[in-house]
């Protein structure tokens with residue numbers, strides 16, 4: 001079984017970032033040069049940037065009409081100088097909503113790791129990029145860090161709401177974003193692992209309960225709260241806060257909790273918010 | 288690291304909202320079109336299970352038609368697929384159906400060319416955008432669309448399959464997997480061969496000349 005701990009060890013031993021270790025590994029597995037891998041990841045990054053931009057205009061409505069326009073509201077509040085949480089966190093929230101709204105309205109996104117959870121990673125990374133004035137190259141390396149953790153999670157657990165609940169989708173996205181954020185902010189590989197562990201611990205048990213089976217409610221807003229959670233976990237880890245339970249054990253716990261979750265709470269729309277009176281009404285009206 | 292690679296976890300680039308109900312649906316439509324292999328005049332699309340229940344909110348209808356129009360999952364015209372079908376001259380209709388004990392995300396395409404050539408193709412979206420074609424004109428198949436695929440409709444007689452594989456070997460085409468399904472013993476059989484290399488038109492022409500072969504088609508893999 002893969003272990004994130006191995007990636008941390010290698011990074012520490014060779015004095016590399018996790019992302020660089022992941023690139024070396026993937027270069028061998030995919031038989032592609034580092035330049036090719038970086039070019040492919042740059043394409044992902046460009047689509048992420050575009051989806052943020054498009055979503056912030058607030059002009060898109062989802063197919064059911066339940067979501068759309070919220071990213072623009074959050075951004076407008078910040079632009080008026082009224083933000084409660086300050087610019088970076090406000091921007092992360094708006095960006096996560098933006099990408100998720102684009103996804104819900106049949107726009108182009110990068111699954112990260114899934115379409116439903118595609119807002120978390122771009123929101124967090126683009127925000128950290130801005131705060132620390134990071135280079136494009138470093139953002140791309142951080143995306144490899146996030147993806148490397150994703151590969152480990154997919155191997156030890158899964159990234160599917162139908163299998164493991166939302167903890168496996170937005171939970172995984174949040175952990176991936178936390179690890180990548182720490183790296184981009186100049187933290188150590190070890191600190192990144194702590195951040196991811198803290199983030200995923202906070203998501204344990206989160207059920208998948210989409211209203212009417214659509215990737216809209218609660219999915220879109222969970223991307224925004226997932227992004228803020230990733231930033232909080234990164235902030236702690238960068239300050240030297242450690243997770244008492246190591247990351248790989250947290251991932252295994254996520255997998256075990258997913259197995260204990262009843263089927264009604266795993267993307268079947270037969271439990272959770274989906275069967276609230278309002279959830280049922282939306283379902284009946286729409287279909 | 289293990290089997291999945293970083294681009295499985297960050298990617299694909301796709302039009303939302305769902306990898307199974309949108310991206311997978313586009314791929315199903317595209318695969319059906321590749322199998323049909325020609326111009327389309329009419330498509331009746333039967334939706335089963337979750338495709339019928341939640342398809343509307345996931346744009347599954349649009350995605351299936353976009354695929355028939357040979358779009359890819361990241362094509363931003365997917366949301367306009369119905370208008371584009373009309374421009375192309377493709378008449379589309381949808382109905383809910385119960386196809387029995389099949390995957391919840393299953394669709395049956397009933398396709399017709401301008402010359403009234405007809406074909407029925409059934410397939411399922413099995414997660415993460417991956418698909419499998421399960422039936423072509425009443426024949427049970429299993430075509431994931433990852434490989435070059437040769438489909439042979441032939442008399443169920445000894446030696447026919449061997450002749451076909453010999454032709455492939457002569458053409459230096461390596462077989463990745465092969466399955467035979469038949470209606471009943473001695474009647475018609477359908478052989479599906481997945482290959483590592485493209486099936487050249489010359490090899491396909493030779494297949495068609497085999498005495499017991501009624502039909503031979505080469506299907507390109509999805510990207």
Ligand code: SF4
Pocket residue numbers: 116117160161162165166167169170207208209210214215216217218219222267
């Ligand atoms: S609630 Fe379910 S469908 Fe929505 S984002 Fe979470 S895992 Fe995906």
